[in-house]
Amino acid sequence: MGFAKPRQLRLNAFAMHAPTHQSPGLWRHPRDRSREVMRLPLWLELARLWEDGLFDAVFLADVLGPYDVYGGDARGAIATGAQLPAHDPMLLVPAMASVTSGLGFGVTASLSYEPPFLMARRFSTLDHLTDGRIGWNIVTGYLDSAARAMGRDRQLAHDDRYRLAEDYMEAVRALWERSWDDDAILADPARGWADPDRVRVVHHHGPELRMDALHLCAPSPQRTPLLFQAGSSPAGLGFAARHAECVFVSGPSIAVVAPRVRRLRDALRAAGRDPYAVKVLALATPVVADTDAQARELLAEYRSYVDPRGALVLLSGWLGVDFAPYRLDEPVRFIESDAGRSAMENFTRADPDRNWTVREVAEHVGIGGAGPVFHGSARTVADEMARWQRDADVDGFNLAYAVLPETFEQVVHRLVPVLQEMELFKTAYAPGTLRQKLATEIARS
Numbered sequence: 001m002g003f004a005k006p007r008q009l010r011l012n013a014f015a016m017h018a019p020t021h022q023s024p025g026l027w028r029h030p031r032d033r034s035r036e037v038m039r040l041p042l043w044l045e046l047a048r049l050w051e052d053g054l055f056d057a058v059f060l061a062d063v064l065g066p067y068d069v070y071g072g073d074a075r076g077a078i079a080t081g082a083q084l085p086a087h088d089p090m091l092l093v094p095a096m097a098s099v100t101s102g103l104g105f106g107v108t109a110s111l112s113y114e115p116p117f118l119m120a121r122r123f124s125t126l127d128h129l130t131d132g133r134i135g136w137n138i139v140t141g142y143l144d145s146a147a148r149a150m151g152r153d154r155q156l157a158h159d160d161r162y163r164l165a166e167d168y169m170e171a172v173r174a175l176w177e178r179s180w181d182d183d184a185i186l187a188d189p190a191r192g193w194a195d196p197d198r199v200r201v202v203h204h205h206g207p208e209l210r211m212d213a214l215h216l217c218a219p220s221p222q223r224t225p226l227l228f229q230a231g232s233s234p235a236g237l238g239f240a241a242r243h244a245e246c247v248f249v250s251g252p253s254i255a256v257v258a259p260r261v262r263r264l265r266d267a268l269r270a271a272g273r274d275p276y277a278v279k280v281l282a283l284a285t286p287v288v289a290d291t292d293a294q295a296r297e298l299l300a301e302y303r304s305y306v307d308p309r310g311a312l313v314l315l316s317g318w319l320g321v322d323f324a325p326y327r328l329d330e331p332v333r334f335i336e337s338d339a340g341r342s343a344m345e346n347f348t349r350a351d352p353d354r355n356w357t358v359r360e361v362a363e364h365v366g367i368g369g370a371g372p373v374f375h376g377s378a379r380t381v382a383d384e385m386a387r388w389q390r391d392a393d394v395d396g397f398n399l400a401y402a403v404l405p406e407t408f409e410q411v412v413h414r415l416v417p418v419l420q421e422m423e424l425f426k427t428a429y430a431p432g433t434l435r436q437k438l439a440t441e442i443a444r445s
């Protein structure tokens, strides 16, 4: 059976309710406005900017603990601001929704520490308040510091987290899809508010979770939020094949990312799903200027603000390995840990032709994290995106920033018009919910 691959790229803005997301130290750049993330005006401005650029969604990352793997405590994260402070991303959504109508919102929420009942209620509420533009990035976390904050000794083992996630999805889907019938609400003075025969308690008695609940929210435009997921390990892949509608992949090169995408599309086919109905978005950081030479200079300027200690703090948290005792010229070798498996593979065995030292990895992740930096004129960057689309078989990009909001201004004002000329990007939002928008290609008028 053949499935058609869409031509238009999908673009998400990748951000966090924190002064440092993926580019540690860049808050010190004179044009960076990350100090303003604690207040709403910057987020409203960003939401309008992303919508002007027809971004499909802003994807908000989240962690529930400090990065305290580096050096064995949180001092490095505190001193460098590496994803600390980290404020609740969900609370930004209604404000951004109120100044936009097409932009989607992918919000990260960990299922490890919260009953499915409460999670389902918050996402249903957000689906109503955004008119069906909410997505959930399903994560289980990778930091033991979060587990300790929740009263546990440590996080669940890697594959046990996915087992919990599987059970959890059954419970939240039961609430979203089965507790209320479409026509349950009458809002009729003669007949009453809702029909008791069309609303019910749903029962979930799974291996990990037990719930007997009537969903507290009325059916929302999407019911189930659009489901995002980001794991690439065997357990993560299986989970994605069963549940995800959008998958984030992250790796430094096509050589690393392409096999992961291939494995995911194969797993989707094996699960009986259209492999191209799931949007695969690769992490990337664009640096766009008038000419390739100017973009190179701009990138060098950005790099001069990278805080290497902040980069190693993030890396240690992602990989679950303390890089403090390493010499900078030491090679990075694969170590099994209970943090992200694919993050570790990125810089070790995923590309046998490339050996990374600790210094090289810190420099690489310092601008935008583990993904590539696409730098050049708008045309050069657009061509590079098209190459990734073709050779890594991705549907689009999750765009991290170096300088906020400068990176996104470069994308909206320079790159998007070129992508549109190349017929690689839509010229208007499709109607409907976030799920319907992502399923639609916009024909060029």
Ligand SMILES: Cc1cc2nc3c(=O)[nH]c(=O)nc-3n(C[C@H](O)[C@H](O)[C@H](O)COP(=O)(O)O)c2cc1C
Pocket (backbone or CB within 6 Å): 060, 061, 062, 063, 108, 110, 138, 139, 140, 141, 142, 229, 230, 231, 232, 233, 234, 235, 236, 237, 248, 249, 250, 283, 339, 340, 341, 342, 343, 398
């Ligand atoms: C682009 C990207 C963004 C992610 N964002 C978050 C996040 O905000 N919070 C989180 O706890 N995990 C996040 N993760 C981690 C994943 O949820 C997952 O734990 C990780 O990719 C490891 O999964 P794996 O071991 O199955 O590969 C992200 C991963 C990727 C690739």
